Amino acid sequence: MCGGNDGHSHDGEGHLHHHHDGEPRWKHDGVRVIKGDQLDPNTAQTPGMFRQAAINHARVGAQKIWAGTVSIEPDAKTGVHHHGALESVIYVVRGRARLRWGERLEFVAEAGPGDFIYVPPYVPHQEINAKPDEVLECVLVRSDNEAVVVNITDVDPVEKPESVYWVDPIHKHPG
Known part of the structure; x- marks a missing residue:
């Protein structure tokens, strides 16, 4: 030392x-x-979600991680996408999250308050607020500051994206 x-x-x-x-x-x-x-909250806001950054390069000089909160309105769904080489961890604070994943989104799992969700690199997936009457509140941590999103348009998801999406700089609007 x-x-x-x-x-x-x-x-x-x-x-x-x-x-x-x-x-x-x-x-x-x-x-x-x-x-x-x-x-x-000084970031692009979109109907159906409210995103706030807590830890990023601009705020604290973080080099390898990003963390913040995401609130998703009832019944909101994303388009099908993956995040390239990024790893994501989602911690559910309130509400019910449903994740669909796979080549045809054939796999499904749900998570509630206190549960952690891990999304590996390159896995096609869709996030869904499983509750029709409650906001889904989550903490999101990413393995890099770089916003990587690859939208997949040739999949017919089991749950079609609705008019309200979970959108932030890494979850782009699929339209």
Whole structure:
């Protein structure tokens, strides 16, 4: 732990050396707390969903992940798509999520509050709010800041996309 070429080091006792201006290292570039009421709604909004960014490059300098919240109106569905090499994790806070996936969307699973959903790279899928009378609220984490979406138009999904879609910079409108 001693020394280093970054201009900062610990001594043998583990004490932190300071910047030349007297500020401790990491004070402004260390752990960040993003309060729930300070999420960033300054993004394209679309009927049927409300998206807010919490963790991204612009807000905290994140290099390899993106995290935020997504609210999806009752009965909203996406078009069929995948996210290239990105991995996605969806945590359901409130409501009921239905995921369909596969070459013909032949597989289905549902998740409720407290459940995690993992979407691997390149898997064709469709997100659905399974409740007709309750908003679906989720936390979404992606493995990269790059917004990758590949819309698949030659699939006849079991559940047709409705007039309301789950759309954000990575879930584009299928129309």
